[in-house]
Amino acid sequence: MSNQIYARVRQNANYGILVKKRGRLAFILSALVLVSYYGFMMVVAFAPSLLGRPLGEGMTLTIGAPIGAAIIIVSWLLTGVYSHFANGEFEELTENLIRETAE
Template sequence: MSPQDIELIHQHPNFIQLVRRKQKLYWSLSLIMLVIYFGFVLLVAFSPSTLGQSLSGGVTTVGMLVGVVIVVLAFALTGFYVYRANNVIDPLNEKLKQECAR
């Protein structure tokens, strides 16, 4: 592939749209995960006694619940990423490959 071909691909509207959608998806999900993790770190740093408090007098603590919530949110965000990649990014990528192969 020549440098001119690569430049034509970079200027293609579908390529520009693909890059923008991927960047938007990556940055937004990364930001959400960072907020979740840093929120947990700040909770540990400034209110460690909160994590050890029992929920309804049982063995389950606030810290366990927060940990479970973080893991569930990580799986949910991963599932959302896979859904968006399969339904938005991959079709756009295939369309771009077909148009540029001509």
């Protein structure tokens, strides 16, 4: 692609909107995953007895196992949230950008 096309894309209002919305969503979702994961790791490192308690009387499964599994599941769900926006709103903005730039 030529530099002219790149310049036209960057000057298009839809490009700015797309970059801003996609970046904000990516930051929020990444922060949620990182905070939950590193928060869990901090509890494991500095207060392991909190997660080491059994789920019930006489049980060997601890509280930490379902919490760890929930963090993984939430990460998958957040990936689905990003895919929803990427295939919806972001796709529409990209198509508008391509259509307007090609003119």
